[in-house]
Amino acid sequence: MADETPWEAGRFDAGSGRKKILFGRMYEDAAIEESVFPTGSHVFCIASAGCTAIKLAPHHTVTAVDINPLQLTYAARRAAGGAAQIGSAERLVGIGRRLMALFGWRRRTLETFLDLERPDEQIAFWSRNLDTTGFRLAIDTLLSLRWLRSVYAAPFLQILPPQFGRVMRRRLERCWRTHPNRTNPYARALLLGDLSEGARPTRSKEIRFVCADAAAFLESCAPGTFDGFTLSNILDGAPEGYRRRLVAAVQRAGKRDAVVVLRSFAEPEDESTDNQATRDRSVLWGIVDVRPVANLFELRQFGPPAHEHFS
Ligand SMILES: C[S@@+](CC[C@H](N)C(=O)[O-])C[C@H]1O[C@@H](n2cnc3c(N)ncnc32)[C@H](O)[C@@H]1O
Known part of the structure; x- marks a missing residue:
């Protein structure tokens, strides 16, 4: 309706x-x-x-x-x-993380990256160690309409911009350029699948x-x-x-x-x-x-x- x-x-x-x-x-x-x-x-x-x-x-x-x-x-x-x-979203992002591991992303490298706090160092580290050709290929494939259609109902895809993989790579860089990784629980959740920081009841x-x-x-x-x-x-x-x-x-x-x-x-x-x-x-x-x-x-x-x- x-x-x-x-x-x-x-x-x-x-x-x-x-x-x-x-x-x-x-x-x-x-x-x-x-x-x-x-x-x-x-x-x-x-x-x-x-x-x-x-x-x-x-x-x-x-x-x-x-x-x-x-x-x-x-x-x-x-x-x-x-x-x-773990929910459906974490399962899907987990597939992405396993694919990135096949393309050379190592947990230790990610942990070193997530421990940085100066945006200039973060961007340099990202360009040197993580923003590889394999990573770009993997994210652009995972976020392509062909793959997303096998996972998401059509209405969820309608608002996505063209070349969503490229757009998401820009959003990642925007974050590394702006916020210290060391104090960013959301970056940990995304790159390592860390659920623990989400909510601590007080x-x-x-x-x-x-x-x-x-x-x-x-x-x-x-x-x-x-x-x-x-x-x-x-x-x-x-x-x-x-x-x-x-x-x-x-x-x-x-x-x-x-x-x-x-x-x-x-x-x-x-x-x-x-x-x-x-x-x-x-x-x-x-x-x-x-x-x-x-x-x-x-x-x-x-x-x-x-x-x-x-x-
Ligand atoms: C929109 S989704 C997005 C989640 C978000 N990206 C996050 O990081 O948690 C969040 C929640 O909104 C709920 N939701 C979506 N549309 C809703 C609606 N019209 N009324 C109430 N809840 C809704 C979904 O069931 C889901 O649990």
Whole structure:
């Protein structure tokens, strides 16, 4: 349907089998959320693996929502101190890591790289030891439409830019050029598959976990309930009708000065000042849009493009 999201299936592929835990941890730098939501905010959060909700809970009132019941139960378990578990995303990235190992990436080299803290040294080390012809070939193949189609349902691929492998290589370099590796848990998670840093429950207020579609849940809340929203990349793959419905629901459920954080794998269309993707240490994002709820209607870029342009 025009306003239903493909995330409802609880799996990446187009199959109709059972839902899965998709994310064992989150690949979203919650330091951005920590910096934009004033202390004491009531925050609506997509639960995913729980990392962002757990990071925000000590200083905010957090409602964490997920459409996938397995993912929501997992996030709640982690918030209660439960162990991390590998999800579909980690399995897929694990295939990539094994391929990189065949092309010469060694754990010791990666650990040396991850121990660096000066961006100039990081870029030099990357160029010399890791950005090899084999690596480029492997990542461009793994992120090609042909391979991704065998793993992901079509809607998830529509927003990806052409030559996604090359785009992702640029995003990796952007991260090494900007953030010290030594203090970057997201770089460790991506390059070594380290799940441990994702979320450490601290003594904090209870997080309210709700299994629901984000738009439907927000439509059921009193107007002006939330001071902040962090929506992960739930609009990647969602149809235009769902985007419009979510924007309306967020505007209604948000206070007048609420702030919204929304990520996307898409490439930005222009150099918007709302785009804080460079600040996000988790490497992956083309867009980390941070804007006041009042300007949300200007969001054009998060729907699928008029035609499929991915290659
Ligand atoms: C969008 S995915 C992306 C995960 C992210 N990249 C990360 O690093 O964790 C995060 C979660 O959003 C949930 N989700 C997607 N669309 C949703 C919706 N419309 N309402 C509620 N949850 C949704 C998925 O089930 C998934 O657990």
